[in-house]
Amino acid sequence: MANKQQAHKLLNNQVFRFVLSAGAGFMVDVSAFYLFYHNLLARHTYLIGSYTFRNSTLSLAISFLLGVIVNFAITRALVFTESRSSAYKQFFRFVAVACVGFFANLALIKILIQFFGVYPPVARIGAALSLFFASFFIHKVFSFSLSLRKHGTTKHNATSN
Secondary structure, eight states: OHHHHHHHHHHTBHHHHHHHHHHHHHHHHHHHHHHIIIIIOOSSEEEETTEEEEHHHHHHHHHHHHHHHHHHHHIIIIISTTOOSOHHHHHHHHHHHHHHHHHHHHHHHHIIIIITOOOHHHHHHHHHHHHHHHHHHHIIIIISOOOTTOOSBOOOOTTOO
16 A cells, blocks of 8 residues: 555656656667667768768767657656646757757767767766756756756646647
8 A cells, every 4th residue: 555655646746757758768768779780781981962970970860850759748747737828839848958958968978088088878868867957946947847846756648649
């Protein structure tokens, strides 16, 4: 009985639901990064137009996009359900925040790989985790137009949009 109450309390906690949502997006992102980096983009560099991109940069761009899509869908459906902004507005803002996050991730990954010699999939994980907590508050206030006052336990209604 106590375990059910604890589980119910956790699932009613918006921050915990965000951790689950971001965790799912993160798993998609990191798995796709590993798959692209090791299997699908076998060369060290790629020439696209007149620009040369490293394998790790292209892998990040693709994996990050996949993770953002998964994260947005789950976050909208399960975390910030009380938002009254349109889905289009939420997605546009979510992607805008994600773009800033992408370049922050890219910078951190480049530093970790090129200056510290960190293995690229490990650098990807470290960069993502370092930016995680800021994203909760930025998405809550900007992407979903909600107040910071309520980010603990809230009534969760999976059917509201």
